[in-house]
Amino acid sequence: MFMRPVPLLLAIALVPLLAGCSAAPVSVASNTYPAVPNGYAETVNLFSAEPVAVWVHGHTQLAIVTVGSVDCAPIPTAISAPDAATIAITFVRSPNKPCSVDLSPTTHEFKLPAGVDVTGAVTVALHFDYETPVDYTLEVHD
Secondary structure, three states, rough: OOHHHHHHHHHHHHHHHHHHHOOOOOOOOOOOOOOOOOOOOHHHOOOOOEEEEEEOOOOOEEEEEEEEEHOOOOEEEEEEEEEEOEEEEEEOOOOOOOOOOOOEEEEEEEEEOOOOOOOOOOOOEEOOOOOOOOHHHHHHEE
């Protein structure tokens, strides 16, 4: 009795494809940490859980502070500048399980997309690509 090579080869060929389907999302943030940037603690309301946008590193980077489980912070997967006064960022749910039951700030720092004019007012359009999508439009705090 011998094994037929076709099913075995097919199974071997499918393994990399199936592994690719379960890959974790990749963050586009240059830095992520479980805290609020220095000097901005009063701008974050843990109970509203609404994100906050602030300038960091002398207006050279943007920081978005999200509130939620420290173990399952959302992951930013895309950033763009539709125009000189707008930055668009998409977040997806963290694949981490289980999530802690806490309300903690997580800061996501981003290098600015080309073409953003930091000398004027900048609006951030956040899209949380969840089962029920959530969108925010934020002004960046100085």
